[in-house]
Structures are given as structure tokens and as C-alpha cells.
Amino acid sequence: MQPSPSLPAIPLPAGIRTRHIDDINGLRMHVLEAGFETPGRPCLLLLHGFPELAFSWRRVMPALAEAGYHVIAPDQRGYGRTTGWDVNYDGDLASFRLLNLVRDALGLVSAFGYRTVDAVVGHDFGSSVAAWCAVVRPDVFRSVVLMSAPFAGPPQLAFNTADAPSKPQFDDPVHRELAALPRPRKHYQWYYSTREANADMHHAPQGLHDFLRAYYHHKSADWKDNKPYPLKSWSVNELAKLPTYYVMDLAKNMAETVAEEMPSAGIIAANKWLPDRELAFYSAEYERTGFQGGLQWYRCGTSGVFTAELETWSGRTIDVPSCFISGSHDWGIYQRPGVYEAMQASTCTRMLGCHLVDGAGHWVQQEQPAEVSRLLLQFLRRAGPSAPR
Structure with a gap:
């Protein structure tokens, strides 16, 4: 379904269309789509961050579609032309927690008829969602690209505390x-x-x-x-x-x-x-x-309310092929000290490359789309052949 006539047209390159998909985990999800003309293509899912939209992928989607992929980029929960989320500060915060955002992604690709996705690609806060897609459902999300926000891994459970209880939680x-x-x-x-x-x-x-x-x-x-x-x-x-x-x-x-x-x-x-x-x-x-x-996504993290459910995956690593792409001028690489290094050393066990793109800061896929497209296609070739739909 096309957006409401009351909304202005989106200034998109040729080959990208806009549509709405109903009943995605309680949402009417707005997506941009490229490579839709040919049925049976392998799928790529692109997840934006803050304060962006699916529109942030407009310059990389055509190259990925030209390479033979069906490329899907949604306005995520809380953003843009996707509806069905609570707009109020005092509304349903739990619906914005990471595991429910993974459920949104899973529901979307399932609605398109895919049981596997060749890669989930996330930028900024979308990188966190993509990482958790790979942790929770590696059978569906067969590889992952993290952009501009390194992944620290699941939070750790308190360990060996039976005779030496862990310290009580306190404000940082x-x-x-x-x-x-x-x-x-x-x-x-x-x-x-x-x-x-x-x-x-x-x-x-x-x-x-x-x-x-x-x-x-x-x-x-x-x-x-x-x-x-x-x-x-x-x-x-x-x-x-x-x-x-x-x-x-x-x-x-x-x-x-x-x-x-x-x-x-x-x-x-x-x-x-x-x-x-x-x-x-x-x-x-x-x-x-x-x-x-x-x-609301930030509130889920800073409140600590949903940390306990993420500890279910304590000790788990990302074991599907992965890579990291960021701008060389992006402070996001280092804003959480040690995470960039730990991601390469232990969090991602099949890391195929970390790329810091010259001439780009935080908005790497917008600032340097040709180089990001090249790196994504290079990674997809290295990550392995497409799975059947």
C-alpha cells in the first residue's frame, strides 16, 4: 500500500519504491524497497539509527539491488511513516526494548516470505538491533554488518557469587x-x-x-x-x-x-x-x-529495566560472518572505551573486516555511499553463497 496522499512524496533515486506492510508485531511498517522486480532474490535488511530514517539508505540501495539482492529498509519502530507505536513519554516503553525490535525485524522479513536473510545491516542504534538479530536468530540472519556503533556483546550475569555475593547495583x-x-x-x-x-x-x-x-x-x-x-x-x-x-x-x-x-x-x-x-x-x-x-530506545538502555532479559544470552558471541564499517572521523567507534577492540577480539568470532572509511564521519552510508556499497558487496561475497529462499 502506498503512503497516505496527505504525505509528500519521498525524493528517492530511481529503482526504489515506498510501501506499507501491515500487521508487523502491532505496526503498520513503512519500508523502502529495491530489487523487487525479480522474485526469488536473496534478501538484505537495512536498519537505520537516530535521528535518521529508512531514507538514510537511499544511496546504497540501488547498488545492492543491481548486484542481485532484494533490499528492504524500514522506518523502524518510533520513526517516520511507520505507525502503531506509542508517541507518549509515559507510554509503553517495553515495546521499544531491543528484543522487541528484533521481533519487528523478524516479522518484517517473514512477511516478505523469507526464512533467511543474507545479511542484516545496521547503522548507529540500528547496529545494536542488527547485532541482537545475529545473537538471537543466527539461523535467520546469516551474516551481520555493524556500522558506526561497535557491539559489546550481551550483558554478563553475576558469576561465582554463591559464597561471595555480588555487589549491589548502584547508579554509575x-x-x-x-x-x-x-x-x-x-x-x-x-x-x-x-x-x-x-x-x-x-x-x-x-x-x-x-x-x-x-x-x-x-x-x-x-x-x-x-x-x-x-x-x-x-x-x-x-x-x-x-x-x-x-x-x-x-x-x-x-x-x-x-x-x-x-x-x-x-x-x-x-x-x-x-x-x-x-x-x-x-x-x-x-x-x-x-x-x-x-x-524511547535510549531510555530502554539507560533505565536498566530490560537488562535482565538480555542476560539470558550472557556469554554468547556473534558466530555468523560479520564486519564493521564506520567513518574514520566518527567518534562513535570509541565512545564506549574498549568495545571496538573487544568486538574484534572476542565478541564476533567470524569478523571478516573492520573498515574506517576516509572522508566520512558518523553518517557513513550517506557521506560515502559508493565506498560503503563496495565494502558491503565485498563482505557479502566473502560471507558465502546465498541460501535458498
Whole structure:
């Protein structure tokens, strides 16, 4: 089914169509689709992050379809033209937890008639969903590509505590320590979990369009101070080295934070990876929906409420073929100290490559789509032949 006539057309390249799929785990899911003309193709599932949409894959989908794949990219739960999720801060938080997002992905590919998917590819928070797809259902998701957000593995159960009980849970002191710095700070994920965050961005003083322009610019290779390096530990002095879009000034919200890095009119006009006419689609969609759906994902993580069910997979690794792709100017590689290294050493047992793409920051598939497409196809060839549908 096509989107409502009241919604504007999506500025998509030739060969990509938009449609809705009903009854996906309680959702009416909006998807972009390429390579749909020929039945029986192997399937690729592309999962976006925050604050993006299925639209973020528009420049890699044609190349993947041309290589012979049926490519499916949904607006995930909480985003865009997918409906059926609770828009309220005080609504059903549990529906946004990672295992239910995996259930969304599984239901979508099943609705398309696939019992296996050649690869699930996730960017940013979509990387976490893709990783959990590979942990929970490796029989369905036969390989996984993680982009811009390394995977730490399932949370560990307390071990050998029968005679030496584990320490009681307590709040992470790093947040109090950040707030006590001479220049007081706060971590963006905990800010995103506050009641105020959605309105701060949705009703940004500079306007939502300019908010998104500054946000995307600040985390891209276009912002010249994005020169990431590994941090030594999850500690106040190390975290304080992160850019302000990750570790913010305590008194500022995200709209105020990125407004300080708003690019000039000349830089905006020269932007080829996200020209204003394409940014206008993002801003129109978020003007309509707000940001709370995506922010609920962060709340699931920072609250710790759903950690216990993830501990069911404690000690499990990703054993399907995997790879990691990020921009070389992306601080997301290192924002959780040690995770990038652990992912390669132990979390992913069949890691076929880690690629840091020149000329890209956090939005790697938008900033450098040709290189990302090449790396994805290279990985798919190495990961093995397609399974029957």
C-alpha cells in the first residue's frame, strides 16, 4: 500500500519504491524497497539509527539491488511513516526494548516470505538491533554488518557469587563526576532519556530544519574537529574528551549544543551528501512525528529495566560472518572505551573486516555511499553463497 496522499512524496533515486506492510508485531511498517522486480532474490535488511530514517539508505540501495539482492529498509519502530507505536513519554516503553525490535525485524522479513536473510545491516542504534538479530536468530540472519556503533556483546550475569555475593547495583558515579567538573557536563544518552529532550529538539529555537542541519554537520567529516582516538576507560576525565554532541555542557540542551556549530551558508550550499532539498525530507518527517519514538530506545538502555532479559544470552558471541564499517572521523567507534577492540577480539568470532572509511564521519552510508556499497558487496561475497529462499 502506498503512503497516505496527505504525505509528500519521498525524493528517492530511481529503482526504489515506498510501501506499507501491515500487521508487523502491532505496526503498520513503512519500508523502502529495491530489487523487487525479480522474485526469488536473496534478501538484505537495512536498519537505520537516530535521528535518521529508512531514507538514510537511499544511496546504497540501488547498488545492492543491481548486484542481485532484494533490499528492504524500514522506518523502524518510533520513526517516520511507520505507525502503531506509542508517541507518549509515559507510554509503553517495553515495546521499544531491543528484543522487541528484533521481533519487528523478524516479522518484517517473514512477511516478505523469507526464512533467511543474507545479511542484516545496521547503522548507529540500528547496529545494536542488527547485532541482537545475529545473537538471537543466527539461523535467520546469516551474516551481520555493524556500522558506526561497535557491539559489546550481551550483558554478563553475576558469576561465582554463591559464597561471595555480588555487589549491589548502584547508579554509575561517572554522571555525578561529570556534573561536578569545573566545566559541568552530562552524557547525551542520559539527556536523551529526560522528559524535556523531545521538546528541546522538536521545538528548537533555531527551527527543526536548522537543528538537524547543525546536528548532522557536527557529527560528520565536515566538522574538522572530529579526529577520534581510543579512550583509556569509562571515567570522567576520559569521557570529558568527547565532543559536546556526546558529552554535553550540563546547562545546555542538544539544540543549544549543536547551534554553536551551525555551518555557514557556503558550507551548506557545497554539501553534496545531504543537500538542503534532502534534509528537508528529514525535517518534514520529524516535524510531523517528533523525536520521542527514537528517544524511547535510549531510555530502554539507560533505565536498566530490560537488562535482565538480555542476560539470558550472557556469554554468547556473534558466530555468523560479520564486519564493521564506520567513518574514520566518527567518534562513535570509541565512545564506549574498549568495545571496538573487544568486538574484534572476542565478541564476533567470524569478523571478516573492520573498515574506517576516509572522508566520512558518523553518517557513513550517506557521506560515502559508493565506498560503503563496495565494502558491503565485498563482505557479502566473502560471507558465502546465498541460501535458498
